[in-house]
Amino acid sequence: MKKDIHPDYHPVVFRDDDAGFAFLTRSTATPGRTVEWQDGNTYPVVDVEVSSASHPFYTGRRRVMDTAGRVERFRQRYGGRR
Helix, strand or coil, X not given: CCCCCCCCCEEEEEEECCCCEEEXXXXXXXXXXXXXXXXXXXXXXXXXCCCCCCCHHHHXXXXXXXXXXXXXXXXXXXXXXX
């Protein structure tokens, strides 16, 4: 790789406060805030709105769409017209 053309790649904590979930990984993100991690070191922190701990797809709380009802309503409205 060429030197001095790539962004700094460093440890960062991604935190989902709504779910009480956080994980430490490496990233090029450079947030202004920091947090003390479980190992006693201080890392930059990125607050996220949705993570695997709070996303309905991963938690099993997803809604099932009523597609049959939507199709029937569509047919009632527009089915007789051609």
